[in-house]
Amino acid sequence: MTKHRFSQHALSEWMKDEGPESEIVISSRVRVARNLSNQPFPMLASDQQSKDVMDQLTWVSQAGKLKEMGAFETIVLSDLSELDKRVLVEKHLISPNLANESRSGAVILSNNESVSIMINEEDHLRIQCLYPGFQIKEAWTLANGIDDIFEEAVDYAFDEKRGYLTTCPTNVGTGIRASVMMHLPALVLTSQINRILSAVTQVGLAVRGLYGEGSEALGNLFQVSNQITLGQSENEIIDNLYSVARQIIEHEKAARKRLLDESRIRTEDRVKRSYGILSYASIMDSKEAAQRLSDVRLGADLGILPEVSPQVLNELLVMTQPGFLQQTFNEKMSPEQRDYRRAELIRKQLRGEKGHGGVEI
Amino acid sequence: MFCQECGKKPATLHFTKIINGEKTEFHICESCAREKGEGIPGSPNSFSIHSLLSGLLDFEHVGSSNINGIKQPTLRCEECGLSYAQFSKIGRFGCSSCYQAFADKLDPLLKRVHSSTVHSGKIPKRSGEQIQCKREIEGLRRDLQTKIEHEEFESAAQLRDRIRELERKISDQ
Numbered sequence: 341m342t343k344h345r346f347s348q349h350a351l352s353e354w355m356k357d358e359g360p361e362s363e364i365v366i367s368s369r370v371r372v373a374r375n376l377s378n379q380p381f382p383m384l385a386s387d388q389q390s391k392d393v394m395d396q397l398t399w400v401s402q403a404g405k406l407k408e409m410g411a412f413e414t415i416v417l418s419d420l421s422e423l424d425k426r427v428l429v430e431k432h433l434i435s436p437n438l439a440n441e442s443r444s445g446a447v448i449l450s451n452n453e454s455v456s457i458m459i460n461e462e463d464h465l466r467i468q469c470l471y472p473g474f475q476i477k478e479a480w481t482l483a484n485g486i487d488d489i490f491e492e493a494v495d496y497a498f499d500e501k502r503g504y505l506t507t508c509p510t511n512v513g514t515g516i517r518a519s520v521m522m523h524l525p526a527l528v529l530t531s532q533i534n535r536i537l538s539a540v541t542q543v544g545l546a547v548r549g550l551y552g553e554g555s556e557a558l559g560n561l562f563q564v565s566n567q568i569t570l571g572q573s574e575n576e577i578i579d580n581l582y583s584v585a586r587q588i589i590e591h592e593k594a595a596r597k598r599l600l601d602e603s604r605i606r607t608e609d610r611v612k613r614s615y616g617i618l619s620y621a622s623i624m625d626s627k628e629a630a631q632r633l634s635d636v637r638l639g640a641d642l643g644i645l646p647e648v649s650p651q652v653l654n655e656l657l658v659m660t661q662p663g664f665l666q667q668t669f670n671e672k673m674s675p676e677q678r679d680y681r682r683a684e685l686i687r688k689q690l691r692g693e694k695g696h697g698g699v700e701i
Numbered sequence: 702m703f704c705q706e707c708g709k710k711p712a713t714l715h716f717t718k719i720i721n722g723e724k725t726e727f728h729i730c731e732s733c734a735r736e737k738g739e740g741i742p743g744s745p746n747s748f749s750i751h752s753l754l755s756g757l758l759d760f761e762h763v764g765s766s767n768i769n770g771i772k773q774p775t776l777r778c779e780e781c782g783l784s785y786a787q788f789s790k791i792g793r794f795g796c797s798s799c800y801q802a803f804a805d806k807l808d809p810l811l812k813r814v815h816s817s818t819v820h821s822g823k824i825p826k827r828s829g830e831q832i833q834c835k836r837e838i839e840g841l842r843r844d845l846q847t848k849i850e851h852e853e854f855e856s857a858a859q860l861r862d863r864i865r866e867l868e869r870k871i872s873d874q
């Protein structure tokens with residue numbers, strides 16, 4: 341079994357830092373899509389062309405200025421086991437598309453996993469930068485810089501009128517997708533979420549639930565991102581997302597205050613019940629885990645559960661995903677076995693049986 | 702996730718509509734989407750996937766209706782061979798030349814997706830030097846116009862010189 345760095349720890353290094361507004365915003369992400377001008381897009385590229393693209397782009401990352409930004413590891417997807425790929429997807433370091441459908445796919449990961457550069461995904465090059473907390477502008481600055489490094493060495497498909505050309509017309513122009521992942525339990529509990537989210541979609545932003553199919557938001561985690569990539573500058577796109585996310589943060593804060601002011605006992609009860617169940621249950625499916633972890637997280641943020649660290653919860657969010665569970669226990673599992681192992685893992689983490697830092701593999 | 706209509710093919714079209722807090726979701730495959738065409742039950746104002754597809758991508762019927770009819774010339778990208786009909790079916794371009802090949806048809810599509818058809822963001826530093834110059838000239842021309850309107854002729858002259866300089870730079874390249 342491969343022992344890549346990324347598969348050992350649920351929590352990427354970058355997530356250990358506490359970003360601004362971290363009690364509401366889990367992470368900020370910017371992804372930039374680029375293509376080389378002299379090759380067909382990955383969908384229509386021949387195997388040889390895909391390989392050439394991979395060689396060219398990995399060469400840039402190894403020879404150029406990228407090195408000055410820190411240590412990077414280039415991982416060729418075909419060298420990975422199915423489980424490793426799944427773990428990368430669960431940590432949001434690669435897309436499901438790169439994991440399952442790419443030819444000559446590769447990912448260049450920075451040591452702290454804050455930067456992941458995908459090769460031969462839907463586009464030749466996708467630069468992704470992840471920051472903890474509410475740091476969307478910082479994420480764009482970093483992605484912009486990495487984009488410049490690649491642009492020095494390769495010719496991008498760029499058109500004066502349409503901008504950066506992408507495989508999908510929904511990315512053309514700036515090729516930028518900026519998103520903020522937010523934990524919004526109080527807005528859900530006070531039934532304000534739908535009103536706010538539908539307002540958000542009216543200003544050109546998209547909202548998606550994190551994990552799980554469709555738009556059902558498992559664990560009250562919502563990802564807000566820009567829809568429009570053409571006709572607005574990168575800074576306009578980032579500023580728009582920033583100011584809308586800022587407003588959602590304020591609403592969530594107000595709703596949390598209201599929960600404490602108006603129904604403190606009920607909120608405490610909810611939080612502590614979930615804490616109790618997570619600490620002692622023997623079977624835990626992923627849906628229940630997500631919901632209860634959300635309750636506990638809210639409790640930790642509101643000071644109801646001072647003994648629980650938000651970091652442990654971030655970690656559990658990733659560790660309780662199916663791929664990571666199998667990686668941790670080093671065995672293939674049926675869904676029932678997973679529910680059993682998941683419960684075990686949560687109990688250990690929350691009750692500190694093995695101390696902080698994860699279960700030994 | 703499988704198509705909620707036929708249950709056989711993977712659902713590739715996902716729709717969520719929230720109207721006054723009431724959420725409706727559809728997950729269906731492309732063939733069912735085309736079959737249903739006229740609209741999806743349960744949707745309050747019966748919006749139709751068919752009209753969405755054809756509206757966004759100017760969907761061309763390559764099916765039965767054309768068999769006995771006059772053969773229309775197929776719009777195709779010479780570079781990668783992708784036809785416009787294929788593009789509108791999969792919603793993806795094959796290569797960067799497709800943007801030129803389908804240029805005439807793209808404006809309405811991009812307008813609907815982005816409410817705009819022209820890029821106004823970053824320009825690549827190395828290959829985009831000319832474009833950067835052109836953009837600067839455009840901006841300077843606008844400034845020049847306002848200066849003239851405000852009768853600030855001295856600074857207008859400076860702008861004019863700068864524009865000439867940039868134009869020379871472009872023609873040198």
